[in-house]
Amino acid sequence: MDDMNWTRPNWRCDTEQSDYSPEETLVYDDDVKADTDHLYERVKDVILPEEWPAHAPLIAAINRLKKERRAIILAHNYMTPEIFNCVGDLSGDSLALARMAADVEEDIIVQAGVHFMAETAKIMCPDKTVLIPDMRAGCSLAESITGEDVAAIKAKYPDYPIVTYVNTSAAVKAESDVCCTSGNAVQVTEWAAKEWGTDTVILIPDEFLARNVAANTDVRILTWKGACEVHERFTAEDVEVLREGHPGVVVLTHPESPVDVVKAADYAGSTAGMAAYVKNKQPAKVVLLTECSMSDNVAVENPSVKFVRPCNLCPHMKRITLRNIYDALRYNRHEIEVDETIAARARVSIQRMLDLPKPDSPAQFDKDRAPVDVELV
Numbered sequence: 001m002d003d004m005n006w007t008r009p010n011w012r013c014d015t016e017q018s019d020y021s022p023e024e025t026l027v028y029d030d031d032v033k034a035d036t037d038h039l040y041e042r043v044k045d046v047i048l049p050e051e052w053p054a055h056a057p058l059i060a061a062i063n064r065l066k067k068e069r070r071a072i073i074l075a076h077n078y079m080t081p082e083i084f085n086c087v088g089d090l091s092g093d094s095l096a097l098a099r100m101a102a103d104v105e106e107d108i109i110v111q112a113g114v115h116f117m118a119e120t121a122k123i124m125c126p127d128k129t130v131l132i133p134d135m136r137a138g139c140s141l142a143e144s145i146t147g148e149d150v151a152a153i154k155a156k157y158p159d160y161p162i163v164t165y166v167n168t169s170a171a172v173k174a175e176s177d178v179c180c181t182s183g184n185a186v187q188v189t190e191w192a193a194k195e196w197g198t199d200t201v202i203l204i205p206d207e208f209l210a211r212n213v214a215a216n217t218d219v220r221i222l223t224w225k226g227a228c229e230v231h232e233r234f235t236a237e238d239v240e241v242l243r244e245g246h247p248g249v250v251v252l253t254h255p256e257s258p259v260d261v262v263k264a265a266d267y268a269g270s271t272a273g274m275a276a277y278v279k280n281k282q283p284a285k286v287v288l289l290t291e292c293s294m295s296d297n298v299a300v301e302n303p304s305v306k307f308v309r310p311c312n313l314c315p316h317m318k319r320i321t322l323r324n325i326y327d328a329l330r331y332n333r334h335e336i337e338v339d340e341t342i343a344a345r346a347r348v349s350i351q352r353m354l355d356l357p358k359p360d361s362p363a364q365f366d367k368d369r370a371p372v373d374v375e376l377v
C-alpha cells in the first residue's frame, strides 16, 4: 500500500483547459449555484467547499447537455464523487453496468468508467452512440491478454470452457465461451463446468480472482498470469497494520486482491458487494482495501460510518474527469466502435452471463475456505 496516512490524492483536473475550445464560458454564477446547491448538499462531506466552484459549472453544463442530447451517463463505483453523485445517472459494479447498458433507452451512452466497460456497452447496444471521455482509460487486466492468446488456449484445451472476466477486450470476449465479473465469478464457473460437463474451467485473465474463485468451488481452475495493478499491491501485512492501528476496524476487499489479503479481510466481494456490506451492516469503522474513490462514494450513503482511508488509485479510472465528460457530450468524443463480426461473438459470451439467474445479493468470497492449487495455462 502506498501510504497508510491517507491524504486526498491530487487527481483532480477540472480546472485544466479542455483539449478543444469550448465556445461557452463556464463560471460559478448565481444560476449555476441555484442549479447545483442541492448536489453539493449530497457530497459536502467528501468535497471541500473550496473545490466546489470548480466542479459546479461543469456539473450544470453536463446535466443540461445530457437532456439536450438524450444522453445517459453510466458511472462505475470508482468514479470520483463529483462524477458519481452529481452527473452519473446509473451507477454500480461492472455486472450492474453491463445489465444497465443492455436496457438503455437514450440515444447516447457516456461511459464514466474504463474502456472495456464502454466496449461492453457498445457490444450490447450496437445501435447506440457510446462515448468514452478518454480513450486511454484502460485496465491492466485487459492489457494482459489478446484474442490470439485465447485462441491458442482454446486449441491447447479444446474440452474446457473458457470463462473470461469482463475486464478484457472485445476480441478476447469473442474467443471466449462466457464472461463473468467479480460479482458472479463462482456462479459462472460452476455453470460452465456443468454446461460443458467438465471438472475443469479456464478462468482468465486475473490470476488472483481465479485463485479466490478456486478456494470457493470444487471446480478445478486453470488461469492466466494477469493482475489488477490496483489490487495486486495490497498485502496481508497491510491488513495486520490496519487492525493494529485502528482496533475494531472492519476490513473489506475485492477478489482481485491476493488470496492472503482476502483471507485476512472480513469480507471480499465486488465493488457493489462492498457497498452493500457497509449499507446493511453499518460497521462503526471500516476500511475498503480497493480503489480510492469507493470510500468517498460509499461514505456519501453512510454518514454514520467512519472510513479509514488507505487505498490505491486506479490511474485508468482517474482519467475520467468532469471536464472530459463535458467535452464528450459537447463534441461527441470519443466514439467506441467494435467490428460487428467480433461484437456478435463477444455478445454471445456476455449474454450467456446476463442470462444466468440474478443472485439476490452480490457474491461473497468465503475467506475461511482453504486456498487450493491453481495452474497457469
Ligand code: 13P
Residues within 6 Å of the ligand: 077, 092, 093, 094, 095, 167, 181, 182, 183, 228, 230, 254, 256, 269, 270, 271, 272
Ligand atoms: P467490479 O466489477 O467489482 O465493479 O470491479 C471492476 C474493477 O475494475 C475492479 O477493479
Ligand code: SF4
Residues within 6 Å of the ligand: 114, 138, 139, 140, 141, 167, 228, 229, 230, 231, 256, 291, 314, 315, 316, 317
Ligand atoms: Fe483494471 Fe484494476 Fe483499474 Fe479495475 S481497478 S480498471 S481492474 S486496473
